[in-house]
Amino acid sequence: xxxxxxxxxxxxxxxxxxxxxxxxxxxxxxxxxxxxxxxxxxxxxxxxxxxxxxxxxxxxxxxxxxxxxxxxxxxxxxxxxxxxxxxxxxxxxxxxxxxxxxxxxxxxxxxxxxxx
Numbered sequence: 001x002x003x004x005x006x007x008x009x010x011x012x013x014x015x016x017x018x019x020x021x022x023x024x025x026x027x028x029x030x031x032x033x034x035x036x037x038x039x040x041x042x043x044x045x046x047x048x049x050x051x052x053x054x055x056x057x058x059x060x061x062x063x064x065x066x067x068x069x070x071x072x073x074x075x076x077x078x079x080x081x082x083x084x085x086x087x088x089x090x091x092x093x094x095x096x097x098x099x100x101x102x103x104x105x106x107x108x109x110x111x112x113x114x115x116x
């Protein structure tokens with residue numbers, strides 16, 4: 001009940017998270033493509049660089065595409081740090097809404113839906 005109630009109530013925050021993430025993917029993918037295009041690397045299209053950004057920003061890190069130049073490695077480090085910050089900020093808002101809804105659903109005797 002809490003999940004369904006708050007998932008609809010947190011649509012703006014979830015949309016913000018998706019939009020910020022997509023902007024980061026396109027921005028950092030494009031930057032990485034232009035940094036690495038002169039190097040002997042696998043970043044031969046902006047779409048491949050955006051795939052690198054998706055993998056890096058989601059902290060999966062497959063290792064199939066890696067920057068080879070020093071500026072590319074620095075940008076990669078910045079992307080990892082910023083993606084953690086961008087993912088954490090909207091998540092704190094969403095979690096606080098879930099917590100608030102859970103507290104509102106508690107019964108007066110400390111039970112939630114008949115379960116302690």
